[in-house]
Amino acid sequence: MARYGMALNYKNCINCRACETACKEENGVLLGRDNYRIWVGVKEAEGEFPNISIMSQVYHPSQCQHCDNAPCQQVCPTNATYYDENHVVRVNPTKCILCTYCINACPYDARYVDNRTVTVDKCNFCSDTRLANGETTTACQATCPTKVRVFGDLDDPKSEISQLLATKEYRRVKEHLGTEPKLFYIL
Amino acid sequence: MNSFSVKQLFTFEKTPLNLLMAFITIGLLAAFAAGAVAYLIHGHHAYNVTRQHPWGLLISMYVFFVVSSTGLCIISSIGHVFGIPEFQQIGKRAIAGAIITISSGFAVIGLEIGHPMTMVIYNVLTPGLTSAIWWMGTLYGLYLAFICMEFFFLAIKENHKLSKFFGIGGLLVGLAAHSNLGAVFGFLISRPSANGVFYPVYFILSAMITGCYLVFLMYGFRYKMNFPEKVTVMLTKLSKILGMLLAVLIFFEIWKILTALYGDMPERAATILHTIKHPNFWFGEVILGMLIPFTIILLSNAKAIKATIYASITGMIGIFFMRYDLVHDTLIYPMTMLKRSEYQLPPTFLEYFPSPAEFAVGFGGIGLCLFLYYIADKVFNLDESHSH
Numbered sequence A: 001m002a003r004y005g006m007a008l009n010y011k012n013c014i015n016c017r018a019c020e021t022a023c024k025e026e027n028g029v030l031l032g033r034d035n036y037r038i039w040v041g042v043k044e045a046e047g048e049f050p051n052i053s054i055m056s057q058v059y060h061p062s063q064c065q066h067c068d069n070a071p072c073q074q075v076c077p078t079n080a081t082y083y084d085e086n087h088v089v090r091v092n093p094t095k096c097i098l099c100t101y102c103i104n105a106c107p108y109d110a111r112y113v114d115n116r117t118v119t120v121d122k123c124n125f126c127s128d129t130r131l132a133n134g135e136t137t138t139a140c141q142a143t144c145p146t147k148v149r150v151f152g153d154l155d156d157p158k159s160e161i162s163q164l165l166a167t168k169e170y171r172r173v174k175e176h177l178g179t180e181p182k183l184f185y186i187l
Numbered sequence B: 001m002n003s004f005s006v007k008q009l010f011t012f013e014k015t016p017l018n019l020l021m022a023f024i025t026i027g028l029l030a031a032f033a034a035g036a037v038a039y040l041i042h043g044h045h046a047y048n049v050t051r052q053h054p055w056g057l058l059i060s061m062y063v064f065f066v067v068s069s070t071g072l073c074i075i076s077s078i079g080h081v082f083g084i085p086e087f088q089q090i091g092k093r094a095i096a097g098a099i100i101t102i103s104s105g106f107a108v109i110g111l112e113i114g115h116p117m118t119m120v121i122y123n124v125l126t127p128g129l130t131s132a133i134w135w136m137g138t139l140y141g142l143y144l145a146f147i148c149m150e151f152f153f154l155a156i157k158e159n160h161k162l163s164k165f166f167g168i169g170g171l172l173v174g175l176a177a178h179s180n181l182g183a184v185f186g187f188l189i190s191r192p193s194a195n196g197v198f199y200p201v202y203f204i205l206s207a208m209i210t211g212c213y214l215v216f217l218m219y220g221f222r223y224k225m226n227f228p229e230k231v232t233v234m235l236t237k238l239s240k241i242l243g244m245l246l247a248v249l250i251f252f253e254i255w256k257i258l259t260a261l262y263g264d265m266p267e268r269a270a271t272i273l274h275t276i277k278h279p280n281f282w283f284g285e286v287i288l289g290m291l292i293p294f295t296i297i298l299l300s301n302a303k304a305i306k307a308t309i310y311a312s313i314t315g316m317i318g319i320f321f322m323r324y325d326l327v328h329d330t331l332i333y334p335m336t337m338l339k340r341s342e343y344q345l346p347p348t349f350l351e352y353f354p355s356p357a358e359f360a361v362g363f364g365g366i367g368l369c370l371f372l373y374y375i376a377d378k379v380f381n382l383d384e385s386h387s388h
Helices: A018-027 A071-075 A101-104 A139-143 A160-166 B016-046 B056-082 B087-110 B118-126 B130-156 B160-186 B196-223 B227-264 B268-276 B279-299 B305-331 B356-379
Strands: A004-009 A039-043 A058-062 A081-083 A089-091 A112-113 A119-121 A150-152 A182-186
Touching: A004 A160, A018 A039, A018 A139, A071 A081, A071 A101, A089 A119, A112 A150, A119 B160, A119 B305, A139 A150, A150 A160, A160 A182, B016 B227, B016 B356, B056 B087, B056 B130, B056 B160, B056 B196, B056 B305, B087 B227, B087 B356, B130 B160, B160 B196, B196 B227, B196 B305, B227 B268, B227 B279, B227 B305, B268 B279, B268 B305, B279 B305
Parallel strands: A004 A182
Antiparallel strands: A004 A150, A039 A058, A081 A089, A112 A119
16 A cells, blocks of 8 residues: 655746646536645745845645644544545545535645535545556646656555655745645755 | 423513514524525535635634534533532523534534535545544544533423433533634644634633633523513623633633744744734734623623623624634635636735625524524523522
8 A cells, every 4th residue: 555645846846737627627626616636825026126036936736735643634524424444535425424624624724625525625636537547647746847846656666756755955835834735845 | 300391482571672682583593594595506616616615604613503502501510510619500501502513513514514424424435534534523523412411401301410421421522522623723734723622621611611601692682671680690690600711711811812923934923914804803802802791791890790791792793703714714824825827816815704695694693593492491491490
């Protein structure tokens, strides 16, 4: 069994949002303001014309961080949120009571209500649509034109992601909360 | 139990106050029904909750009702659990109120939880033991069973020993349940303004204050401000307890705010500064909920019973704002500060205002309380038994 994670060369992101589109298409995410599993956050350039700091503008692709110590899993009253055999944080819609406590507990705004099942939904690294079919990439990774995303098994020292994390500096989002996120932003 | 017929059940003295209460009750019940229908048709789309602000007025009202229930249970236990003689007369009326308020709370939360039947099944089959909601819900279920048994042995089949046994059980389980409700917010590591020990402790304190306000209101209505000597003595003592509790609450709040602001800790300080500047806090919570009742009690040396009863109305409005702010202020700081689409300003403090359906269900729950209290008052003798 694997322990999947994702490394992001986020400085390569061009904000084309092909990843958002691919995710929606692959996983059947409905249209609508609040319906998205992944997104690209934009930090706008700082300063006033003509002294605008172009370097301060950042595109920050984000999604569920698949924390090893996930607050959403801890707070779920029916264990509808669980770690699957690949350490992917998943939601079982049969058990979800839609109390939305997990949405409150998630520090990353990674969860939303799926109006198809009327339960909470989130990124699952394309577990149902791709990993279950033996594929080893996610839709967002496969579609990215600048190869921002590297997906793979963190427990396999020979995997591309392990090699990358062994040689590059990285940071994780809100690491101080002790959530042990498995999304790594390469510096 | 009183002997009664359906006709007697809906017959009451047509005083202006009684008629006003009847109109308010019917109006709120109708609102509850309309809100429930809107929810059954549209689901959560009938509410103004969003991905960023997933809890709203209905969670506030649920907390409001269960705080009321726990408070009444705690205050009633002063008499028939701890044996303080003056307070034994409260027992039945307060426990009836506790059952009614928690039932209304369950009715409101039933229209907020997306799948209540799934909850009943999987709370048992796959319990989330690390979840404060699981503990809170399970303990509140147990608490309701205890206080129902307590009421049975207080009002239907009088048995002092058993009522005391179930009273102690209800009190302990109620305290555990209620502090777990505080922990639902206190355990949120993602929300620095709520995270910590404050809420589990504060919930018990504010429950006791709510219980005092409600006892004042129930007795004010029961005796139409003409209190027998025995009741006056009890209410005077209760007023002193309320004054002390309010002083402790004010002390708690001051230190909560100071520690939140001190050092300008990211997220926490900004959130608290934003919330204390809002009228919901300084007018609703502080002036209505704390200062008006506290000043009356302080200036009258706890002897102005009638004024304290009127102040209990402002007090309960203040308690409502405390519950509303508890939910709203916890969620007000966005979890991501980067903008997500081109035609959007960078995120700032979240806005939320309840939808008409949320108002209807939430405040309709008060109608349920009033209606059930009216029925309970008709069906059972809620006054102390040996005085009749």
